[in-house]
Amino acid sequence: MSEAIIPALPTQAPRRRLGHAGFWLAATAAAAILILALRGMGSEYAYFAATFVLQYVVLATAWNILGGYAGYVNFGAAAFFAAGAYTTVAVSKAFGLSLLPCIGIAALVGGALGLGTGILTLRLRGAYFAIATLCLSVVLQTFIVNWSYVGGSRGAYILRPRDVPLGFDSYGGYLCAVVVVLAAAAIAIARSIEVSRLGLGLAALRDDEAAAEAAGVPTLRLKLIATSISGAMMAVAGAPLPYLGSYIEPASAFGLSYAVNAIAMPLIGGTASWAGPLIGAVLLASLQQAATVTISSAANLLIVGVVLVVFVCVAPHGIIGLFRRRR
């Protein structure tokens, strides 16, 4: 997938840090344990809630590659997310493919979309880039609304296949396992980028783009790589969505709640490292899931808003920043 883009460079042996292979192994182990634990619980709601939370882990991690590492705020996360979801709808309708190939194609579509956005908005910095991505979201939504093959504004139904692959007890369990793997892969990719030369370059252009350019950092290429990887991963996050609810329609797939969550989660966790989006996504998505079940679904957006505002005011470096300072 997209990790092939990362230049395989010898790590310059930082202090007591896991190597790439070690981290990937650890992520695999964590994913396996999580799948087994959820299997142990075995309830459909546990699968649903875990899938809900983990899709946000993928989305937030993907957003953070561009937003946190490179400092480019993408308000169009919902556009990439929905692009992934609608890729699943279109591909499974046209070719009858199952979920896994759809996820692969969604990654390609999202990557291409990211690359296109990058090329179109290269000259824009800061707020302009943010607004351009917001526009992209509106344009894309208009196309989907007018594209009757994928249901237009009526939405589209996707039926879960009756036979469950790989000996899982239900399709919900299978879907959940797939999303667990995606989340682990997303985190491992983010970590690899962070400690590689690509991550250093992105950090340089985040701190001072002109200075980085002057120092010989290929800012243009790095930005394109970052937008492509981030876009591909956001689309991957959205690809399982049609199967999660069996129904999808433009207004909810492009809903601002995805955009606000994709931004809020990394900011609450801390944008500087891979752990930030993970912590933020798990906290905020669980909170929302709990609020949806116990209070109301209108209240959960209010919670996101309040938590986001409080955190950016009081803890500008996120939860991770709080712990770093105390140490």
Added chain:
Amino acid sequence: MDPDLALLLNGVVSGLLLGGLYAAAAAGLSISFGMLDVVNIAHPAFMVLGALIVALLWGATGLDPLLLSILLAPAFWALGAGLYVIYHHFFERRGDEAIQGLAFFFGVMFIVEVGLVLAVGPEQHFVDAAYAATTWRLGEIDVPLRMLVPAVVALAAIGALALFLRHSFTGRAIAAVAQDRDALRLLAIDPIRIKRLAFGISLAFAGLAGGALVVVQPVDAWSGHVFIGRVFAIVIMGGLSSLGGCVLAALAFGVVENVTASFFGPSWSPAVAFGCLLLVLAIRPQGLFGRMA
């Protein structure tokens, strides 16, 4: 007259009227985003707040909605000044307003919108102004007063704002803070006070635009979303800090949107308008009417 031509003329005229409304919405943002560099993404949410308060007050008192929105302006000014104090204290002073500040306003937007849903409910609210049912017919062209009156009031308010910015001392200080805030200190003017004042004006315009909006169309708590892209698009196309450019861009935007809607159906109009903005950003980032930076 050729029916296509009549349709086109009608589309252009009502587009211009719609553009008047957009101008009101964008003028406030042109101050905060264009002049003060405060990326207030919650601006349309405050507009909707204004619209719903006007609708509620209209239901209670029966006064003219546009009059009500003008009466509300001081309250919105105070709200804006308060918001700026918070923003300045937490972000501008620390110097990390870029991402954190954006996220702050994004969160504020959600709080306003969900707060409105919880307070007044998710349904649409509307007002019936005394002139709403009247339509002037000029030959083949319809001019509904429901659109004309808000547009005229909005443009008059923008005109007054432009006069204030150009001719009063405080107004010129606001224009100056956009260019060089340190120079302002040398003149013994407190840039923070000026920015607070200007941000208040910006939100007062949001409230006014809300009053105009609710005369034109029914409003619910989420109506602001479609306006986020629009108003930012207009302000950028207008060249950020130029009020005149902002008005021209708003009129152009309204016409493009409306003509597209009348010929290809309303569901296509956002794509065309935002496609224009993407092109402007890609080709001429300083805006159609902006100066070279």
